[in-house]
Amino acid sequence: MDRFRAVLGLLDAVGCTYEVKETQAAGDAARFAAEAAAETVDAVAVAGGDGTINDAINGFHPATPPLGLIPLGTANVLAHEIGLATDPAAIAAALTAGRCLSVVPGQANGRRFMMMASVGFDAHVVGGVRRSVKRRIGKLVYVLSALRQLLRYPCPHLTALVDGRPVTAATLVVSRGRLYGGRYVMAPAADLATPEFQVSIFRRKGRLAMAGYSAALPLGLLNRWNLIDHVVARRVEVHARPGDPVQADGDTATALPVVIDLADQAIEVLVPPDSPVPSVGASRKTTCLERSYGA
Structure with a gap:
């Protein structure tokens, strides 16, 4: 937690006031965010990983202050x-002098997500991850889970409706942003500022195909070799294999059947002053912090 303490020290140095609230269980971050009043708080800064951010945004409402990030997680995809x-220094600058990017989250059966949701093999891998192991070994936990799922899950075809059009795939990743699992590019044309999804379609079924996809992702070959297809959409429905997991932002969010669509409320996200993403808004001076040891 040295990074967290260092950020607080820098906020102190420029005269920011803040309140630290530590999460103890799932749902705490959402509750803290819902309680943050725009009249007294300029930003809700989430210290943790993408899972903690996901928890927090599910408590946001139209009057919630902008979302700030203190990335402490395993992948930090949104960061x-x-x-x-x-x-x-970069984190503190984003919190105190950042610009606002308006992002419409996705939602899976009504639960919001900022970056991506998926069904199929990918969701089974995420569902097989134990948080206690993730804290000890980091991203390696996903490799171990993938190996287990290759033995357990048959990787069959699923039929989905993508904006009403039938699609057959073994895995679907529905993305709001370009990145996945850290810095890996999954959906190259996705744009947080544009309220739509880029749906990545893994068409080949079976364990061997999934092993190949898994190896290609970190090597940057999924898109370079055109191993997957992409379509732009605003709604995805999957009714196959009821009870199978659906992952969102790196955690199991719900189960099949699922409807993935866009939320009806945008969330303002504080981005760095020199961020490449388009944004509007003024700097923020005070911060409410949420800290989680479970992300």
Whole structure:
């Protein structure tokens, strides 16, 4: 937690006031966010990973202050997406002098997500991850889970409706942003500022195909070799294999059948002053912090 303490020190140095609230269980971050009043708080800064951010945004309402990030997680996908570095000075600058990016989250059966949701093999891998192991070994936990799922899950075809059009695939990743699992590019044309999804379609079924996809992702070959297809959409429905997991932002969010669509409320996200993403708004001076040891 040295990074967290360093960020607080920098906020102190420029005269920011803040309140630290530590989460103890799922739902705490959402409750803290819902309680943050725009009249007294300029930003809700989430210290943790993408899972903690996901929890928090499910408590946002129209009067909630902008979302700020203190990335402390395993992958920090949203932080990478907006160009936020992990050094304390960059984090503090985003919180105190950042610009606002308006992002319409996705939602899976009504639960919001900021970056991506998926069904099929990918969701089974995420569902097989134990948080206690993830804290000890980091991203390696996903490799181990993938190996287990290749033995257990048959990787069959699923039939989905993508904006009403039938699609057959073994895995679907429905993305709001370009990145996945950290800095890996999954959906190259996705744009947080545009309220739509880029749906990545893994068409080949079976364990061997999934092993190949899994190896290609970190090597940057999924898109370079055109191993997957992409379509732009605003709604995805999957009714196959009831009870199978659906992952969102790196955690199991719900189960099949699922409807994935856009939320009806945009969330303002504080991005670095030099972020490559388009944004509008003024700097923020005070911060409410949420800290989680479970992300």
